[in-house]
Each structure stands twice: as C-alpha cells, then as structure tokens.
Amino acid sequence: MWRSPAFYLVTAFWVLMNILLWRSEFGSDRHLGNSVPVEVVWQKILTAPDDSALEILKRGQKMGFCRWIPNIGEEFATGKAATDELEGMVRRLSGYNLNVEGNFLLPETRGRFRFEFKGQFATNQAWRELNLKAVLRPSVWEIHTVAAQQTINLKESEGESQWEHTFSIDELQNPRKMLGELGLEGFAGMLAPLGLSGSKSNLTLGLKWTAQHDFLKIGHSDVRVYRVQGSLLDRFRIIAWISLVGEIMRVELPYDIILLNDALVNI
Secondary structure, eight states, X not given: OTHHHHHHHHHHHHHHHHHHHHHHHHGGGOOOTTOOOHHHHHHHHHTOSSOEEEEEEETTEEEEEEEEEEEEEEEEEEEEOSSTTOEEEEEEEEEEEEEEEEEEEETTTTEEEEEXXXXXXXXXXXXXXXXXXXXXXXXXXXXXXXXXXXXEEEEEEETTEEEEEEEEGGGGGOHHHHHHHTTOGGGGGGGGGGTOOSSSOOTTTTEXXXXXXXXXXXXXXXXXXXXXXXXXXXXXXXXXXXXXXXXXXXXXXXXXXXXXXXXXXXO
C-alpha cells in the first residue's frame, strides 16, 4: 500500500527528467507554424514577477492548492564604475530558481499528500539541480539529482525506518530494470500505456510541445495569453494558459484535473 505513492513519485520524476532531456535536445525546433517558441514562454515563466497561486480541482471540486514560485538567481562581479578610480559590484544573471509547493487530498486513503519541488536552472535554461519531496504521513519520499553528477538519489523514510538508493540518469532508459532495483517490479505492467514496458524506452516518449498566442476569457473580457500544449503518445494532453508576463493562469491535466489561478476562481 505504501509503495504506491513511491511508484507515482518515481514515475512523475522520470517523466519530468525526460521532458528536460527532450527540451535540451529538441526544444528549439518544435513549434507549429508561426507559433511562439516554447523556450520564449518558459523564459517568461522563469522570470515572472509574481508567484502563481493555484487551486487544484477535480471535476470542479477542490482537492488542494499549490504555489509556483520563480526566482532569478544573481551574483555579483567586480566591475568598473563610471570612473576608472572607483570600482563597484555589478549584478549579473547566474541562473533561475523554481520552487513548487502544495498539497492535495487523496480520497482513497483519506490522507493529504504534500509535495515540494526545487529546481535550479542555468542561464540557458538547462537544469542544474532538482529536488522533489513528497509526504504522506508517516512516509516521506525524496528524489535529488545534480546534472554534473549524472546520478539520481531516491530516499524513503517511515518513522525510524529509512531506505535509500542511487542510480544513474542512464538507467532512466530502462524503467523496468529501475523498478526492479527499487523493489517495485510489480508496477512494471502499469508502464505499458506509456510504451515503457520494454527493456529500453524512447526518451522522447512521443512527447510534443507547442506554444502559441491565444485568448483566455476572464470575466467579460478576452485577455491575451500564451497557450502551451503537450501531448504524450497522442493520448494524454496537458494544456496551460500563461499570461504574457509568465504567470500561470490555468492548467488542464489528464483525468479531469485542473489547476486554476486563485484570482480566477470566483470570476
């Protein structure tokens, strides 16, 4: 029973890693006609001036809440001021930080699932470090990876009992073997709908992203936004509406789950 959240956590992180790998390899070429390059929208999201507070809804019923918190990383470098005699400190962009935190109710267990994601990205948007933590009392799961090390560390604790495993990013290409090493081989069959049940998986997963200008109806007005759509194996769709300054307004996920900016909840 307690292994089920661990499986979903590993699967979610695995898909996230593949999205990042796909973006670094194919992202700049995947756009539709005169649509907006996905990198432009992602840049807006990473540099948004405000956080995005989102309610989690399933078929109109509130399940939980999450907050999307982007920050620009800066570092100081020594540089010349207006005169040669004076030296000052010059700010320059060092990268981007992204935090996502929230919780939602799991009806089948009558428990609240809490999660926290922290990501660090370089100035070219490539990921540097990712950390994902999930809590369903009394269990806690953590996944941590650093790009330079090319390893992923998975840790699980339940009370005083702890378990930890480290595997390479290359092992993401063999999810069946990875689940076996985690003691979750019984879940391998659940990967079949994603085309991941074989010994090797395709890193792109048939994943396609497009972005374009669109309008989102807010109250009685149509507001210009970016519309970003992802399709997984032509079966699972993710659609997000992003404001022109990078704030997340609405996200539609599979299984009738919607993330809605709290500014739009009562409109």
